Amino acid sequence: MKPAPLHRRLRLPLIVLTCAGALAGPAALAQSPLNPAASSSSLDAPLFYQLLLGELNVRGGDPGAGYSLFLEAAQQQKNPELYRRAVEVALQSRQVDAALAAARAWARDIPSDADASRFTLLALLSLGRVSETAAPLRAVLMATPADDRNGGIAAIPQMYARVNDKAQVLAATREALAPFLTQPAHAGAAWSTIGRLELDLDRPVAATDAARRGHAADPASPYPALLALELLERGQADAEPVVREHIDAARAKDPANTAISTAYARVLLDLGRLRDARVQLERLTTRAPQQPDPWLLLGMLQVRDNALPAANVSLDTYLQLVRDANDERTRRALTQAYLLKAEIAEKQQDYVAANAWIDRIDxxxxxxxxxxxxxxxxxxxxxxxxxxxxxxxxxxxxPDDARLKLISEAQLLREFKAWREAYQVYGEAVQRFPQDTELLYEQAMMGDKAGQPADMERLLRQLIAIDPNHHHAYNALGYSLADRNERLPEAKQLIEKAVSMAPNDAYIQDSLGWVEFRLGNTERALGILREAYGKRPDPEIAAHLGEVLWVKGQHDDARRVWREGLALASDNETLKSTLKRLNVEP
Structure with missing residues (x-):
């Protein structure tokens, strides 16, 4: 078969066809989106030929020549589509410097075109020239519609995520965001983005200051509150007022919007501040009873507290609210609700009902x-x-099911206080997964429960040898020595090592306070334990704080702390044994 003529075989790109169409005359040129500012006489046959030749060069394996032809045409015509094609050709041939040159020429010739700034920014990031990104980033944000601008500002940390020099990222972003930091509509998002970049530099105090500044500019903005929640999770208690004040401001503006309030309750749960979480959730379920998530979280807390009738009401309300939902997130949450309903039935010794709830999980x-x-x-x-x-x-x-099965069995044995059997199962898991440091840690903890302190110490030292940065191992070993009143200087050294790695961990602070108490440094112990308990109200920390208060003769304060601990977990072994040893009725 005779090959088709070239003009039939070649599929010209849209840009060439559009320019060709513009040759029809002045009227067609005036309507062309390619070059509204150019005169009709500039789009002629030579230009068409130049674009065609550029495309043939690109298709024929000489993208450099094609790029030059497109760039020359773009500069002559001041046409954004021609500039775009020049940039695309350069990027496709991995000539990022050439793409940057074309994008900058585009931005210079047509400064109102946001795409020119976007391509400039993309090329600079690809080249690692972060310090030069401030101007194009600001131009992109300026060109973004005001309603969408905060979302673009909030996305900046993700855009720079792969850049290693975080200080350079922060400097460029500060420069780019300078005009937005004083605009009430955008200051919340802008300061929050700066705060997140401060966090990337491990500067939580500076991040907290940024959250405060953003919140002060716009108390109803969710961005500073979200940053403050992340800071609170990391132990920055100073950030919490930002969250609380935002919730109050948002409630006045939009009572139905409960997203930050629900997220706050989740963080409080994660921090072990169960009473505060319960208060927050009760407010939420009263204020916005049509929102399902708070009911589920409240039901979970009520099950934990053995408030079973109230838990049933909360969970039934949740199930009613999500009965028509069919998204993946709700399906996962339904599993949790069914498991909680099964747990309630189990605690009520209604084992048939418990299994019926479990059967619903598909x-x-x-x-x-x-x-x-x-x-x-x-x-x-x-x-x-x-x-x-x-x-x-x-x-x-x-792949992870074998590990999960062993962990589930060990957890079951722990729940029913079969310590020795749990220790053996964790040992089996460690043999099967010898590189899993978390399994080794759990086996060590069970060694202590099983009355094998020597095994616990051996396993923890083995873990430290494998992972010298495992702060929980240092803490557990130091605490176990302090609790047995053995080798106290070594115990303190181990715990201080853990503190240096995780200075905001309330449980590690509790261990430090406890070893100071064992060493006779009662005042120092009291200060450390008060701080730890303030960060994370926990029955075990309550046991230690209460004992120090008791020894100092502050019996009323000690009883109050112990009562709070019992309200958190009435069956906590450390708290119960402390009260029994001191012969105290709180």
């Missing part, structure tokens, strides 16, 4: 969680061996 990703609860129901009936067999019989569909 998410294959949650099968092990369902079987864990089913095993608990069996164990609650005195059938612990059957419960263990059930867990071991589960198929291993995913």
């Amino acid at each position: 998410n294959p990703e949650e099968i092990m969680a369902a079987q864990m609860r089913r095993a608990s129901v069996l164990a609650r009936q005195g059938r612990l061996d059957e419960a263990r067999a059930l867990l071991r019989s589960q198929p291993e569909r995913r």
Whole structure:
């Protein structure tokens, strides 16, 4: 078959065809989106030929020549589509410097075109020239519609995520955001972005200051509150007022918007501040009873507190509110609700109802969680061996399933205080997964519970040898020595090592306070324990703080702290044993 003529075989790109169409005359040129400012006489046959030749060079393996032709045409015509094609050709041939040159010429010739700044920014980032990105970044933000601008500002940290020099990123971003820091509509987002970049530099105090500045500029802006929540999670208690004040401001502006309030409750739960979380959730369910998530979180807290009738009401409300939802997030949350309902039935010794709730779980990703609860129901009936067999019989569909099965069995044994058996199962897990430091840590903790302190110390030292930065291992080893009143100087040294790695960890501060108390430094111990308890109200910290107060003769304060600890967890072993040893009725 005779080959088709060239003009039939060649598929000209849209840009060439559009320019060709413009040759029809002045009227067509006036309507062309390519070059509204150029005169009609400038789009002639020579230009068409130049673009065609440029395209042929690109298709024929000489993108450099094609790029030059497109760039020359773009500069002659001041045409954004021609500039775009020049940039695209350069990028496709990995000539980023050439793409940058074209993008900068584009921005110079047509400064109102935001795409020129976007391509300039892209090229500079690709070249690692971060210090030069401030101007194009600011231009892109200026060209962004005002309603969308805060979202663009908030996305800046992600845009620079792969840049290693975080200080350079912060400097460029500060320069780019300078005009927005004083605009009430954008200051909240701008200061929050600066705060997140401060966090990338591990400067939480500066990040907290940025959150405060953004909040002061616009108390209703969610961006400073979200940053403050992240800071609060990292132990920056000074950031919490930003969250609280935002919630008050947002409630006045839009009572139905509960996103930050719900996120705040979740953070409080993660921090172990269960009473504060409960207060927040009760307010939420009263203020916005149509929002499902607070009901689920409140139900979870109520189950933990054995407030079972109230928990049933909360969970039933949640299930009613999400009955028509079918998204993946809700399906995962439904699993949690069903498991909580099963736990309530189990605690009420209604094992048939418990299994019926478990049977509702059909998410294959949650099968092990369902079987864990089913095993608990069996164990609650005195059938612990059957419960263990059930867990071991589960198929291993995913790579992590074997590990998950062993962890589930060990957790079941822990729940029923079968310490020695749990220690053995963790040992089996460590043998199977010898590089898993978390399993080794859990085995060490079970060694202590099983009355094997020498094994615990050996395992923790083994863990430290594998991972010298495992601060929990240093803390656990130091605390175990302090609690047994053994080798106290060494115990303090170990705990101080953990503090240096995780200075905001309340549990590690608790250990430091406890070893100071054992060393006889009562005043220092009291200050450290008060700070730890303020950060994270916890029954074990309450036990230690209460004992120091008791020894100092502050009996009323000690009893108050112990009562608070019992309200958090009435069955906490450390707290119960402390009260028994001191013969105190709180």
